[in-house]
Amino acid sequence: MNVPIVELKSAMKEYVNGALKVTALRGIDLRIDPGEYAVIMGASGSGKSTLLNLLGCLDHLSRGDYLLGGENISKLNDDELSEIRSRRIGFIFQSYNLIPQLNVLENIEVPLFYQGVPEPVARLKAEELAKRMGLSERLGHKPMELSGGQQQRVAIARSLVCDPILMLADEPTGNLDSKTGQEILELIDELHAEGKTIVMVTHDDDIAHRAQRVVRFMDGEIISNVWNGEPKV
Amino acid sequence: MTSMRPERMVKLAFKNLGQYRLRAGLTMLGIIFGVCSVVAMLSVGEGANQEIQEKIQRMGSQNILIKSVKVPSEESGQGGRRSLVASYGLTYDDYEELSRFVPNLEANTPIKRLRYDVQFKSRRLQTDVVATMPWYLGVQNYRMIRGRFLTTTDMEYGSPVCVIGTRLARMLFAGYDPIGKTLNIDKDAYTVVGIIGDLAQGEVRLENELWMEGENQSVYIPFKTYQQKRGDLFIQLSKGGGTFEKIELHELILTIDEQENVVSAVDAVRRVLKRNHKKEDYSVVVPLELIRQARETRRLFNIVLGSIAAISLIVGGIGIMNIMLATVSERIREIGIRRALGARRSDIVLQFLMETLLLSISGGVIGLVIGAIIPLAITATTDVKTVLTFPAFAVAFSVSVSVSVVFGIYPARRAALMDPIEALRHE
Ligand SMILES: Nc1ncnc2c1ncn2[C@@H]1O[C@H](COP(=O)(O)OP(=O)(O)O)[C@@H](O)[C@H]1O
Ligand SMILES: [Mg+2]
Numbered sequence: 222m223n224v225p226i227v228e229l230k231s232a233m234k235e236y237v238n239g240a241l242k243v244t245a246l247r248g249i250d251l252r253i254d255p256g257e258y259a260v261i262m263g264a265s266g267s268g269k270s271t272l273l274n275l276l277g278c279l280d281h282l283s284r285g286d287y288l289l290g291g292e293n294i295s296k297l298n299d300d301e302l303s304e305i306r307s308r309r310i311g312f313i314f315q316s317y318n319l320i321p322q323l324n325v326l327e328n329i330e331v332p333l334f335y336q337g338v339p340e341p342v343a344r345l346k347a348e349e350l351a352k353r354m355g356l357s358e359r360l361g362h363k364p365m366e367l368s369g370g371q372q373q374r375v376a377i378a379r380s381l382v383c384d385p386i387l388m389l390a391d392e393p394t395g396n397l398d399s400k401t402g403q404e405i406l407e408l409i410d411e412l413h414a415e416g417k418t419i420v421m422v423t424h425d426d427d428i429a430h431r432a433q434r435v436v437r438f439m440d441g442e443i444i445s446n447v448w449n450g451e452p453k454v
Numbered sequence: 455m456t457s458m459r460p461e462r463m464v465k466l467a468f469k470n471l472g473q474y475r476l477r478a479g480l481t482m483l484g485i486i487f488g489v490c491s492v493v494a495m496l497s498v499g500e501g502a503n504q505e506i507q508e509k510i511q512r513m514g515s516q517n518i519l520i521k522s523v524k525v526p527s528e529e530s531g532q533g534g535r536r537s538l539v540a541s542y543g544l545t546y547d548d549y550e551e552l553s554r555f556v557p558n559l560e561a562n563t564p565i566k567r568l569r570y571d572v573q574f575k576s577r578r579l580q581t582d583v584v585a586t587m588p589w590y591l592g593v594q595n596y597r598m599i600r601g602r603f604l605t606t607t608d609m610e611y612g613s614p615v616c617v618i619g620t621r622l623a624r625m626l627f628a629g630y631d632p633i634g635k636t637l638n639i640d641k642d643a644y645t646v647v648g649i650i651g652d653l654a655q656g657e658v659r660l661e662n663e664l665w666m667e668g669e670n671q672s673v674y675i676p677f678k679t680y681q682q683k684r685g686d687l688f689i690q691l692s693k694g695g696g697t698f699e700k701i702e703l704h705e706l707i708l709t710i711d712e713q714e715n716v717v718s719a720v721d722a723v724r725r726v727l728k729r730n731h732k733k734e735d736y737s738v739v740v741p742l743e744l745i746r747q748a749r750e751t752r753r754l755f756n757i758v759l760g761s762i763a764a765i766s767l768i769v770g771g772i773g774i775m776n777i778m779l780a781t782v783s784e785r786i787r788e789i790g791i792r793r794a795l796g797a798r799r800s801d802i803v804l805q806f807l808m809e810t811l812l813l814s815i816s817g818g819v820i821g822l823v824i825g826a827i828i829p830l831a832i833t834a835t836t837d838v839k840t841v842l843t844f845p846a847f848a849v850a851f852s853v854s855v856s857v858s859v860v861f862g863i864y865p866a867r868r869a870a871l872m873d874p875i876e877a878l879r880h881e
Contacts, residue, residue, distance in 0.1 A: 279794060279874050300798045307796020318791045318878065322473045335796040340462065379795070 224291040226387050226418045227253040227276060232285035234271050234441075245271040247441040248285060253420060253434070255386075258413040260429045261422045263438030269422045270391060272438070276420060277310050277389045278302045290386050307335045311380030313390040317372040319364040325351060325375050326360045332383045343382075350378040354408070370401035377408060388412065390421040394428070406431060467808040477777060482817035484773035485858065489821025489850045490828065492763040496846035497829035499752075499759055501839035506748045513741040514595065516560075518708040518720055520544060520727070522701050525735045539687070542735040544703035548727065556708060556722045558715040563593050565705040566680055568688065572673055573638040574626045581622060582672040583639055585680035591650065593709050601633050601648030608676040615679075616644040620651040621670035637673065642683055644675060716742045763850070770817075771857035778810055778865035789869050790877025802870040803863075810862030811855070818851045825850065 234246040245268045253259050261269045274280045275287060278294060279302075286295050294305060312318075319328045329347035330340075338346075351360055354374040364372055373393060380388055390409070394402030410431060413419055421432070429435050437445040471478045513519065522543025553562045566585040571578055584590075591603045599620055608615055616637055623632045632646045651670065686702050710719045720740050727736055782789070789802055797805075826847075829840035 274875050277794065279878075300800075303793070303796055303798040303801075306794060312794050314878070318787070318794075320788050320791060322469055327469075331792065332795045334462070334466075335792075335798070335801060337459075383796075 223255055225252045225254050225288070226257070226290055227251060227420070228286075228288040228291075229275075230286045230288075232275065232287060233283050234268075234275060234280070235283040245441050246275075249441075249443050251436065251443065251446070253418065255418055256413075256416045257434055258409075258419045258432045259421070259434040259436060260432035261420065261436050261438065262424065262426075262429060267438040268441040269438055271441075273389050273391050273420065273422055276387065277312060278305050303335070307332050308383055309386045311383070311385035311388040313373070313376050313380050313388065313393045315392040315395040317364070317369070317376045317396075319372055319375055319379075321364055324361050324363055325356055325367070328364065328375055329379045329382055331379060336383065346382055347378070350381055351375075354378045368401075369397050370404060373397065373401075373405050374408070377405070377412075381412070386418060388417055388419045390419065392422055392424070394423075394425075463804060463808045464812065466805060467812045470805070471809055471812060474781065477781075478813060481773055481777040481813050482820065484770040485814055485817030485854050486821040486824065488763075488766040488770035489818050489854050490825035491766055492850040492853075493822060493825025493842075493846050494828040495759050495763065496850075497825075497840040497842050498832065498838065499755055500841040500843055500846070501829070501833075503748070503752050503755075504841055505839045507745065510741050510744045510748060512595070513739075513744075514593065514707075514709070515713055515742045515745060516710050516716060517593065517741055518710065518716065518723055519739040519741070520548075520706040520708070520723065521737050521739070522704050523735050523737050524699075525733050539698040539700050541700040542733070543701040544706055544736055545730070546702050548730055549703060549706060551726050551730065552706065552708060552723060555726050556710075556719050558711045558719060559708060560711045561589050561593055561707075561709040563587050563590050563707040563709070564677060564703050565590070565707065566677065566701075567704040570640045570673075572622075572626065572640075574630075574632075574635065577626050579626065583680075584672050584674050585677045586674060587677055590674070590707075593707050596650045599649040599651045601646075603648055603650065604674060604676050609678045612678040612682045613676060614642065614644045615647045615676065617648040617650055617674040618646055619670035619672050620649060622673065623649050625671075639673060639675070644673075650674070713742060716740065764853075767850075767854050767857050770814075770854060771861035774810055774813060774858045775861035775865060777813075778806060778862055779868070781809070782806060782865045782869040785869075786872065786877045786880040789872055790874050790880065793872075793874035794878060799870040803866045806866035806869055807859065807862050810858055810866070814855045814858030814862075818854045821854070822847055822851055 229249055229251040231248045231250065232246055233244070233248045236243045236245060249272075251272075261272060263269050271280075275282060276289075278289070278297075282295055286293055288294070289305065289309065294302065297305070320331065323331070326344065326347045329350055330343045333343040333346065348360065351357060354377060356371065356374055356378070359367060359371060364375070367375065373396075376393075393409070394405055397405060406428060409419060409421070421428075423429060433449060435445070435447045435449065436443055437447075524540075524542055549562065549564050553559065556562075563586060568583050568585075569580060570583045571580050572583070586604070588604045588606055588609065591598070601617070603617055604615070607613070616639070618626075618632060618637070626632075626637075627635065627646075632649060635646050637644050637646055687698055687700050708719065708723065710716050720738065720743075723738060727738070792802065792805075826842055829842060832838050833840045
C-alpha cells in the first residue's frame with residue numbers, strides 16, 4: 222500500500238581489488254516500510270556495513286536496483302547522491318564522527334550547510350535539537366570536551382537536522398558503556414515511536430529485541446528476515 | 455541545488471585554519487618573504503633606473519658630446535724623438551667642418567675647460583674654468599640664479615667677465631654679493647656678472663674640500679676672452695718637469711633639432727672626425743644612446759629580477775602545496791564525514807581552496823606592507839633612491855595568489871576525489 226522507504230531488488234555488490242574479487246552482497250531483496258525499525262545482524266564480514274553504505278547512498282550497487290522512497294537511485298551521479306545524502310539520510314556512526322574543530326551547534330548544522338539553508342534558520346533548528354538531546358549546556362563545546370554519550374547525542378541531533386526519511390546507525394552503542402548505551406537506545410526508541418524509519422546494525426541480541434524486524438546476514442546473503450513487531454498501521 | 459555563500463566558506467576556512475595557527479603562520483611566512491622581496495627588489499631597481507635616466511637626461515637627449523682625449527704619446531714619433539709640444543684633441547677645423555656637415559644641427563658649442571686657481575680677496579681655491587659661448591646656458595639647461603649669462607657683446611670684445619656656479623659663489627664670496635666683484639683667474643682679473651645653478655646636480659657635502667666637482671663650482675668666461683688672453687698652449691706639470699700641450703678645443707656640444715635626427719647626426723660626426731684625425735684623440739658620447747643602453751640594461755635587470763621573483767613565489771607556492779597536502783591527509787576523516795553528510799566534491803575542493811586562498815591573500819597583504827616598508831627604510835637611512843610602483847605591488851600580489859591557488863588545486867582535488875567510505879574508515 223505505502224511506498225516502501227527501502228526497496229532492494231537483487232542487490233549485488235562486488236569489490237574488485239586488482240585480480241581479487243570479493244562479493245559482499247549476493248543479490249539480496251529487502252523491503253523496509255515507513256516507520257519501521259529494522260536491525261541487521263550477522264558475523265563480522267557478512268556484509269552489514271556494505272549494506273548500510275549502500276542504503277546511505279555512499280556507494281553504488283554492482284548490480285540490481287535500489288529504490289529509496291520510491292526513487293531509483295542506482296543510476297544517479299556523485300553530485301545527485303550527495304544531494305540525497307544531505308536531504309534524506311541521517312547517519313549515526315559507532316565512533317560518532319563529529320568534526321573536531323567545530324562546536325556542538327556547528328556540528329549539528331553541517332548537513333544544513335550543504336543544503337544552503339541560511340545560517341539563522343540552521344542555528345534555530347540546531348539549538349532546538351540540541352536542547353531535545355539534553356545538550357543545552359554544551360552548545361559551544363568542542364567534541365573533545367564531551368563524553369562519549371554526549372558526543373553520540375550530538376551525532377543523533379545532526380542526523381535529525383535535515384528531517385531524513387531514513388536513519389542509519391552502525392553499532393551506535395559499540396563504543397559506549399552499557400548504561401550510556403541504554404540511554405542512546407532509548408532515544409532511538411523515542412525516534413521510532415515518533416515514526417522515524419530506522420535501520421541499525423548491531424551484534425547484540427538484547428538490542429535486537431527492541432526492533433520490529435531482524436535481518437540476519439551470512440556471507441553476503443540474508444539468511445533470515447523476521448518480523449516480530451505488531452502489525453503495521 | 456546547493457548554494458553556499460562565499461562568506462560562509464570564508465568563515466569555515468578561518469575556523470579550519472584556526473586549528474593550525476603555527477603551521478598557517480609558517481606557511482604565510484613563505485608567501486610574505488616572496489611578496490616582500492619582489493616588491494623591495496622592484497622598488498630598488500626602479501629607483502636605480504630613474505636615477506640613471508635622470509642623469510642621462512640632464513646631459514640632454516638631443517646633444518652629442520665630443521671630448522678631446524689624450525692618447526698615450528708614441529715614444530717613436532717623428533725621428534724617434536719626442537716632440538716638444540704634445541698637440542692633440544679637437545681643433546677649430548673640426549668645429550668648422552662639423553658645423554657645416556652635420557645635418558639638422560641646431561647649435562654647436564665649443565668649450566675650453568681648464569683647471570685654475572681662482573681668487574677673491576684672500577680666498578683662493580682650484581676649480582674648472584669653462585670658456586664657452588653665450589648659448590651654452592640653453593644647451594645645458596642651466597638656470598640663471600642672478601645677473602646675466604655671457605653675451606654676444608662679451609664675445610665680440612673679449613670682455614673680462616665671468617659667471618659662476620652657486621656653490622662657488624657660496625664658498626668664495628661668503629659674506630659678499632658676488633655680482634660686480636672681481637675674481638682673479640690665475641692673475642687675470644674678471645668681473646662677476648651672473649650666478650647660474652643646476653638644481654638637479656647634487657652638491658658635494660664636504661665643506662672644506664678645495665678640490666671640487668661639478669658644474670656648480672665652475673667659472674664660465676667668454677670663449678674669445680680666454681683665447682685672447684691665453685691662446686691654445688699651456689703647460690702640463692708632471693713629475694719630470696713640465697710639458698707643453700696644445701689643445702684647441704676640450705669639448706664640443708652639438709645640439710640636434712629633433713631626437714630622431716640624433717642617430718644620423720652621430721654618423722656624420724664620426725665620419726668628419728675620422729677624416730680629420732689620424733689617431734682617435736677624441737671620444738663621442740651620445741646621451742640618447744646611453745638612454746637606450748640604460749633601457750636595455752633595465753630590460754635584462756627586469757628579466758633577472760623577474761626570474762628571482764618567480765622562483766621565490768613558486769617556492770612559496772610549493773610551501774602552500776606541502777602544507778595543504780599535510781592538512782588534507784590529516785583531515786581525511788573529516789572529508790569522509792562531510793561527504794556522508796551531503797558535501798559534493800566541489801564543496802570539498804572549494805573548502806580547501808578557500809583555506810589556501812585565505813593563507814595566500816593574508817600572506818600577500820602582509821608581504822606588500824613589509825615590501826613597501828623596506829624600500830622606504832632604505833631611502834630614509836641611505837641615499838639609495840627607491841621608487842614604489844603600482845605594477846610592482848600588483849604583480850607580486852596577483853602572482854603569489856595565483857601561484858598559491860594553482861598549487862592548492864592538487865591537494866584540494868585529492869581530498870575531493872577520495873572515496874567517502876574509505877575516508878570515513880580512516881583513522
Ligand atoms: N572496500 C572494500 N574492498 C574490498 N573488500 C571489501 C571492502 N569493503 C568490504 N569488503 C569486504 O566485503 C565483505 C563485507 O564487509 P562488511 O560489509 O564490512 O562486513 P561487516 O560490516 O558485516 O563486518 C568482507 O569480506 C569485506 O572484506
Ligand atoms: Mg562492519
